[in-house]
Amino acid sequence: MGKKVLMQGNEACVMGAIAAGMRFFAGYPITPSTEIAEISAQELPKVGGRFLQMEDEISGAAAAIGASVAGVKAMTATSGPGFSLKQEHIGYAAEAEIPVVVVDVQRVGPSTGLPTSPAQGDLMQARWGTHGDHPAIVISPATVKETYLEAIRCFNLAEKYRTPVIFLMDEMVGHLREGIEIPEADEIEVIDRTVNKNLTDEQAYSIPEGKYAPEMAPFGEGLHYNISGLFHDETGFPRGTAQSYEKFMNRLLDKVEKNRDDIEKWEEKFMDDAEIAVVSFGGAARSAEEAVIEARKQGIKAGLFRPITVWPFPEKALEAVAKKVKRFLVVENNAGQMVIEVKAHAGNVPVDFLGRFNGSVVDPDEVLAKLKEEA
Amino acid sequence: MRNREELRLVGSGGQGVILASVILAEAAILAGKNAAQSQSYGPEARGGACMAQAVISNGELGFPKVRIPSFLMALTDQSLEKYGKNLPEDCVILVDSSLEIPEWLAGRKYYQAPILQAAIDQVGKAQTANIVAVAVINKLLDIVPQDVLKEAVSARIPKGTEAANFKALEVGFNLL
Known part of the structure; x- marks a missing residue:
């Protein structure tokens, strides 16, 4: 460092x-x-x-x-x-x-x-x-x-x-x-795209075995290939069938869906024995964390669950938390967006919401007051 | 310095209170403390009430914004009116000598210093008022040694303005 x-x-x-x-x-x-x-x-x-x-x-x-x-x-x-x-x-x-x-x-x-x-x-x-x-x-x-x-x-x-x-x-x-x-x-780890100079124009978007994304043909170095916002096949051109379109879309979505373990990231603090899980992200999570620390000092068993990768939402991790806690409190600087996702994965655990959208960051005192109310 | 200082510096947009808070936070980091700095202002380019803040801690920083100010400096009446409310008993208050002292403040201890006037009369540049202020604040709260403050000022001012700004520091150190 x-x-x-x-x-x-x-x-x-x-x-x-x-x-x-x-x-x-x-x-x-x-x-x-x-x-x-x-x-x-x-x-x-x-x-x-x-x-x-x-x-x-x-x-x-x-x-x-x-x-x-x-x-x-x-x-x-x-x-x-x-x-x-x-x-x-x-x-x-x-x-x-x-x-x-x-x-x-x-x-x-x-x-x-x-x-x-x-x-x-x-x-x-x-x-x-x-x-x-x-x-x-x-x-x-x-x-x-x-x-x-x-x-x-x-x-x-x-x-x-x-x-x-x-x-x-x-x-x-x-x-x-x-x-x-x-x-x-x-x-630090730095990952670069895989570039393949040997691709033919029939292979510009071909997928190597076991991968979800095509290798990149170097643009402007000889190979003429088509880059398009149209659904495309491995040549880059839109000349497939309904079947191949579906295959293409599934592959695009699978880049994320099949690699959630690699992409998802979240932080849990004070969650081991927590009864109330505060879910918050970004700047609002600073207030949420401060409130959790103060709640702990006052004997309230609160913990913090903070998605860092917010999409894909860390569903499995939240479902595991739902098995352990009595309540969720979602804290956001908006009128209620991540709370929708939490409700979708909280099972029968009640989900409360605290949102601020008046130009100020949600205040740790407000979060603490809400935690006291619920404890 | 107390173990944790939560500083609020308020004034009019353009007076440089944000830069003042950045310099104080940077000086604290240079002195091995933890610090965070932030601000709140409206869409106006100049004027309007502007609030800058710095949280400085000898230990872990924790929440990076001011919750309960331990120090307030105000350079304009408007900003004192807007951000001067609900200050705790032990909050150190510094106002520029040009301000009218409101009723709520008259009954309690506060410091007055001619920061804006000193920048004009003694430094010869009204724009250096924020650097004068930085020196006054450091003297009041004893945040970092003077040479560290000077280092932080050097790091954050435009090249070629050193002479005026170092003079402003000196003026500020002797203002209270």
């Missing part, structure tokens, strides 16, 4: 991305994600990378996808209104199987909303924002250090499964500065 430095969440996102190999960023500044663009512009040229400010949010996503096809690890970043605009291209990247990282530093919405204030109202949009069935990997960090480390994991998963990964930050963490020790290069 390096020396401890004071770093902002948005800065940690960029520095983690660069450590993971990001060498291209395209975007359009929007609060509270603007520092990600600014710091990318500052830092990428130092490592031989490129920063491109585009004319709008949509082209920011498009340029990042294009750079990735050309062989460079790429990212774009935005907040609510821009995240809505990028949805079409997120679907395109999922369908055309292009690794890319899309950061959404959430603010209060809908529309322009409260641009400078924290919220977590994009959780469902991150899963279902683009149309049609599609695989979704969405990661949400709670600390500055975790932002650095999980930015790396976003790139690793995008590269490994050839799919867009959404880094769902929020203003609370994006604009928070904390002390962080930057890991040395040999302390």
Whole structure:
């Protein structure tokens, strides 16, 4: 580990991305994600990378996808209104199987909303924002250090499964500065896409035995192959049958479904003898954790269950918790989104909800009061 | 310094209270303490009440935002009005000398310092008021040694502004 430095969440996102190999960023500044663009512009040229400010949010996503096809690890970043605009291209990247990282530093919405204030109202949009069935990997960090480390994991998963990964930050963490020790290069794992120069144009999207994602043919190095948002077969062209379309869609979804063990990540604290499990993620989880610690001091057996990979939701892990606890309390900075998922997997265990969507982070005192009420 | 300080610095957007809180948090980290910094502001580019905060701890940091302020500094009447409520008994309060002292504050102990005026008269640059403030706060709360504070200031100011900002530190150290 390096020396401890004071770093902002948005800065940690960029520095983690660069450590993971990001060498291209395209975007359009929007609060509270603007520092990600600014710091990318500052830092990428130092490592031989490129920063491109585009004319709008949509082209920011498009340029990042294009750079990735050309062989460079790429990212774009935005907040609510821009995240809505990028949805079409997120679907395109999922369908055309292009690794890319899309950061959404959430603010209060809908529309322009409260641009400078924290919220977590994009959780469902991150899963279902683009149309049609599609695989979704969405990661949400709670600390500055975790932002650095999980930015790396976003790139690793995008590269490994050839799919867009959404880094769902929020203003609370994006604009928070904390002390962080930057890991040395040999302390982190970096995964690169598999590139195969020997593919023929009949094999551009063929799947190696035992894998879920095709190898990547180097673009612009001789092989002419088709990249399309249409359902495609292994040639990349849309000339299949109903049967092959279903096979294709199942394979896309299986990238996530069959690899949940590799993709899911969550944290449990004070859960061994907990009677009330507080479920929370991202910035709100900081308040939830503080409340759990205070509740414990007051003799309330509370614990914290915090999804880090929020999609796919860690269903099995939550079901295991449901077998042990008497109640769930879901704490979010929105009007109730993750609570839907918790209810779906809580069995007969009652699920309560505490949400704040007034521009402030949910307060630890509010969570504590709710825990006392329930104990 | 007390074992844990929860600092709230408030003023008008553009006065630099966010940078002041960043410098204090950075100085604490340089001195081997734990610290976190954050802020709250509206969509205005300038003006409006702006609140910056820093949590500094000799031990584990825990929750990174201010819950119960142990210190408040206000540089404008508007921000004192907005963020000065419900302060605990032992909260150290510092207000700029230009502020009108509201009724709730008149009855309790507080510090007054001519931070804004000193930046103009003694440093010669109104923009250095936040650095004057950083020095006053460090003197009041004894967060880090002066040389560490200077190091943190160096790290966060634009190149070429060192002379004015170091002068501001010196002015601040001698203001109370």
